[in-house]
Amino acid sequence: MKNVPAMKHGFKFSLLLMMVLIAGCNMEEKTDEASRQSVPVFPKGEILSSDNFTGTVWLHMMGAEDSTLYARFGNVSFEPSARTNWHSHPGGQVLFITEGLGYYQAKGQPAQLLRKGNHVEIPPNVVHWHGAGPDTEFAHIAISLNTDEGGAVWLGPVTDEEYAGLDK
């Protein structure tokens, strides 16, 4: 029975190895989850320096190079609680949500919760805002349409009181 101590150590060692394996397995999942969250579908672009937004917002303009399209479009990314000011578009706009979770609200209407895969149609001259949820990042492609009608008309910020009232 001289192998017993070795077997005993083997048993302890295998228990230790199991713990390492379980930890490693979980760690791999978390790393994978983190890397998945950090790779957006469309480029994030640069931080936008503009008085028309609250919080940190990134913009990657994508066009239109061909002015005959009468459209302007780009990818807009919002840190949690970041948002546009109230504004409207003379030719309307469409948003395609590509990351995270956020809101669209037309003036006088309840806010709509938006997730990756949703889209929003914003008719001409409807005053509205869009942006991230309080604790969630958010990104969408924004396409301003019929831009021969004119550029966006910017109004005042969505106040903290208006934003805090989202879930009521």
Add this chain to the structure above:
Amino acid sequence: MKNVPAMKHGFKFSLLLMMVLIAGCNMEEKTDEASRQSVPVFPKGEILSSDNFTGTVWLHMMGAEDSTLYARFGNVSFEPSARTNWHSHPGGQVLFITEGLGYYQAKGQPAQLLRKGNHVEIPPNVVHWHGAGPDTEFAHIAISLNTDEGGAVWLGPVTDEEYAGLDK
């Protein structure tokens, strides 16, 4: 030393458990990878029954409910080698690539390789096609612009000879 057989079994059992853990850990990764590939950003919709396409194509129309936008848009998904016919849009079109790898080609120009995160601006009346690579799935949001100018003008299929010439 009456605990030895139990310890011996414990050792064997722990080895077996380790193997199960390792297998489970790998399986989890693979399941995760498979599910990631099979969950598109935007809904895939229904198989499109149309003579204007070659191969299997899915369409999820997303609008526009508000006709004042003068835009039509949807998510289009292509199986490997599936593609549109040659066609043009009187008001132009924009594509945003959301999945896989494919091509855009304007008549008389070299084909452009397109990946997830790319976009294409298609000026009014430019004859072109878009679709998947020979071995890759492909999906894009397509936004037809200025639709008051008229709907798409459909021409003949991209022949197997034209498609086979992509990489030349």
